[in-house]
Amino acid sequence: xxxxxxxxxxxxxxxxxxxxxxxxxxxxxxxxxxxxxxxxxxxxxxxxxxxxxxxxxxxxxxxxxxxxxxxxxxxxxxxxxxxxxxxxxxxxxxxxxxxxxxxxxxxxxxxxxxxxxxxxxxxxxxxxxxxxxxxxxxxxxxxxxxxxxxxxxxxxxxxxxxxxxxxxxxxxxxxxxxxxxxxxxxxxxxxxx
Numbered sequence: 001x002x003x004x005x006x007x008x009x010x011x012x013x014x015x016x017x018x019x020x021x022x023x024x025x026x027x028x029x030x031x032x033x034x035x036x037x038x039x040x041x042x043x044x045x046x047x048x049x050x051x052x053x054x055x056x057x058x059x060x061x062x063x064x065x066x067x068x069x070x071x072x073x074x075x076x077x078x079x080x081x082x083x084x085x086x087x088x089x090x091x092x093x094x095x096x097x098x099x100x101x102x103x104x105x106x107x108x109x110x111x112x113x114x115x116x117x118x119x120x121x122x123x124x125x126x127x128x129x130x131x132x133x134x135x136x137x138x139x140x141x142x143x144x145x146x147x148x149x150x151x152x153x154x155x156x157x158x159x160x161x162x163x164x165x166x167x168x169x170x171x172x173x174x175x176x177x178x179x180x181x182x183x184x185x186x187x188x189x190x191x192x193x
Contacts, residue, residue, distance in 0.1 A: 020047040021078035023098040029086040044157035050078040071101040080113040080167045086121040090136045093183035099138045103176035113167030114148040133191035138180045147176040
C-alpha cells in the first residue's frame with residue numbers, strides 16, 4: 001500500500017534491476033535488512049546491493065569522515081536508496097546522513113531515488129496509517145514533496161521491484177527536499193516533533 005540509464009542492469013529474465021543502498025537501524029533491524037537483501041538481491045535477483053555491512057566503517061572516525069566514506073564508497077554507485085523503517089529508525093544519525101547524501105546531486109555523485117518501507121516492527125495500530133513523527137524527518141519531507149514514497153513491507157518481488165524502479169524514474173523528475181537540519185547525534189524519545 002502506498003502512502004503517500006545509469007545503474008540499470010538486466011537480470012536473467014530480462015527485467016531491469018537497480019543498484020540499491022539500504023539504510024536501516026543496524027542494532028534493531030539487521031535481520032530485516034539481511035532478509036531484504038537475501039530475497040531481493042540473491043533469490044529473486046531484482047537488485048544489486050550497495051549497502052554498508054556491520055564493521056565496514058570504523059565508528060571512531062570523525063563525523064565528516066564517516067559521511068564522506070558513506071557517500072563516496074557506498075552511495076556513489078547506487079541509484080535508489082531504500083529506508084527500512086522500524087520502531088527507532090528515525091532516531092539514527094547515520095540514516096539521516098544516508099538519506100541526505102543519496103538525494104544530493106553533485107559532480108561525482110548522482111542523485112538516487114528514495115523510498116521508505118515500514119517494517120512489521122514499526123509500531124502502529126492500523127497498517128493503513130503511519131505517524132509522520134516516527135519516520136525519518138528527511139524522508140517525510142521528501143514524501144511530502146513527491147520525491148519519495150512509503151510502503152508497507154512486502155515479500156512480493158515484483159511489487160518491490162516496481163517500487164524500486166519507480167523511485168529510480170522519479171529521481172530526475174522530482175526535486176528532493178534536503179532542507180531538514182542534519183542530525184549531529186542520534187536522537188531519543190518517541191517522536192521527532
